[in-house]
Amino acid sequence: MIMERYQRQIQLEDIGLEGQQALANAKVLVVGAGGLGSPVLQYLAASGVGFLGVADMDTVALSNLHRQLLYTTADVGKPKVQAAQERLESLNPDVEINVYPEGVHTANIMEMIAPYDLIIDGTDNFSARYLINDACVKSDKAWIYGALFKHQGQFALFNHRGGPCYRCLYPKPPAAGEVAGCNVLGVLGTVAGIIGLQMAHLALQTIIWPEEVPNQSVFYVNQQNFSVQHLKMDKNQSLCDNVQSDSWELPQNNAITNCETPPNTVSLKEALLLDQALFLDVRDTEEQPKIAAVDLQIPVKELEQRLKELDKEKTYIAFCKSGQRAKAAATLLKAHDFEAVYALSASAQHLKNAIENENSTTNEVY
Amino acid sequence: MELTLKYFGRIAELTGKTEEIRSAAVETVDELDSVLRREYPGLSMATYSIAVDHEIVKPSFPLKSKVEVALLPPFSGG
Numbered sequence: 454m455i456m457e458r459y460q461r462q463i464q465l466e467d468i469g470l471e472g473q474q475a476l477a478n479a480k481v482l483v484v485g486a487g488g489l490g491s492p493v494l495q496y497l498a499a500s501g502v503g504f505l506g507v508a509d510m511d512t513v514a515l516s517n518l519h520r521q522l523l524y525t526t527a528d529v530g531k532p533k534v535q536a537a538q539e540r541l542e543s544l545n546p547d548v549e550i551n552v553y554p555e556g557v558h559t560a561n562i563m564e565m566i567a568p569y570d571l572i573i574d575g576t577d578n579f580s581a582r583y584l585i586n587d588a589c590v591k592s593d594k595a596w597i598y599g600a601l602f603k604h605q606g607q608f609a610l611f612n613h614r615g616g617p618c619y620r621c622l623y624p625k626p627p628a629a630g631e632v633a634g635c636n637v638l639g640v641l642g643t644v645a646g647i648i649g650l651q652m653a654h655l656a657l658q659t660i661i662w663p664e665e666v667p668n669q670s671v672f673y674v675n676q677q678n679f680s681v682q683h684l685k686m687d688k689n690q691s692l693c694d695n696v697q698s699d700s701w702e703l704p705q706n707n708a709i710t711n712c713e714t715p716p717n718t719v720s721l722k723e724a725l726l727l728d729q730a731l732f733l734d735v736r737d738t739e740e741q742p743k744i745a746a747v748d749l750q751i752p753v754k755e756l757e758q759r760l761k762e763l764d765k766e767k768t769y770i771a772f773c774k775s776g777q778r779a780k781a782a783a784t785l786l787k788a789h790d791f792e793a794v795y796a797l798s799a800s801a802q803h804l805k806n807a808i809e810n811e812n813s814t815t816n817e818v819y
Numbered sequence: 820m821e822l823t824l825k826y827f828g829r830i831a832e833l834t835g836k837t838e839e840i841r842s843a844a845v846e847t848v849d850e851l852d853s854v855l856r857r858e859y860p861g862l863s864m865a866t867y868s869i870a871v872d873h874e875i876v877k878p879s880f881p882l883k884s885k886v887e888v889a890l891l892p893p894f895s896g897g
Contacts, residue, residue: 487897574897576897578895600894601896602829602894602896605827606894607893622875622893623893627866632892632893633895634895640896673889675827683873684870684873684874684889685873686874758832758861788864
């Protein structure tokens with residue numbers, strides 16, 4: 454290891470060679486290499502954390518790049534773990550990188566986390582987060598939590614030196630569809646970066662100053678007014694003991710990127726055959742094309758506040774531009790006890806064409 | 820008693836505000852929570868923790884006038 458690389462941090466009197474050695478010996482697993490995991494990995498690799506694990510089953514998408522600066526345009530379509538490994542190895546060859554393209558599941562998590570000292574949650578869903586929490590409590594490992602909601606974020610260090618765990622803050626996961634993520638709500642790259650860097654900093658503190666790092670705190674950040682709320686929290690000892698016991702089973706998580714029950718998706722042909730179904734446009738009001746024959750328009754982000762405008766007895770087919778927001782809307786309505794809700798897989802443009810050509814016999818390719 | 824209420828994340832969207840000062844005839848966090856759930860029906864489906872003066876507390880926690888109460892939902896995005 455050439456120390457010149459780390460000279461500016463070794464110069465800090467409370468880090469020195471001893472702190473740098475602690476970083477070089479540290480083994481950190483980052484689960485989810487997205488908006489939060491990407492800055493965490495970049496900064497931990499650059500600062501000389503010796504062993505980094507990266508678990509993610511996604512591929513790099515163009516819509517990732519505004520906030521996931523670990524990847525470049527040329528990486529689009531590549532497995533994230535592969536692109537991450539290449540980039541991190543060129544950033545700092547001192548670091549040993551292990552990748553897990555299968556992601557984290559109920560069946561592999563205990564074995565995967567075993568070699569690591571610290572686990573970092575960069576996932577975007579509750580089933581993965583509760584799985585990480587419970588596995589870390591059972592394995593007596595510290596983990597760092599971070600999550601985003603629009604211009605706000607949260608982060609905390611859990612299960613460190615007898616401190617509380619995520620369940621001490623939120624004992625049970627919210628209902629499916631109750632809390633949406635960035636893919637639905639959107640996020641600015643800087644907000645993901647700020648929370649990711651807070652998590653990376655918490656990781657450095659945990660490695661270098663394990664006795665001084667805040668282990669009974671959760672932080673709420675609001676970038677709209679640049680505020681940080683530092684909240685103290687206590688351990689719920691009986692809850693943690695329960696999770697630790699053999700009778701407590703790990704929660705099911707078979708697909709890390711999707712915690713929610715998939716909504717019923719329908720093709721355009723199926724949608725047009727559904728009896729008495731109402732079309733629900735969940736796009737923003739300014740989006741084109743407008744469809745005159747559509748029954749209702751409620752943008753997905755307003756849907757929860759405007760549930761009263763809908764009738765649980767009726768059948769709804771949500772649609773948007775790509776089908777993603779339609780799925781989110783259908784999931785949310787299902788969570789609010791709407792039984793007959795479908796997400797249209799086709800785009801608004803296709804729907805418009807189909808409605809306008811309803812009486813024509815041409816064979817459209819949907 | 821007079822309380823300062825702060826709403827985070829999705830809770831601010833369900834209540835339509837990020838902060839309010841209100842008088843309420845309540846003694847515990849739980850009682851305040853019931854008052855808020857009546858006033859903002861969206862809260863009944865929501866998950867959140869409650870902090871009093873920057874400390875996460877249990878429902879039975881006794882309230883005093885002038886404290887700051889924060890409703891903190893979990894976030895999901897990553």
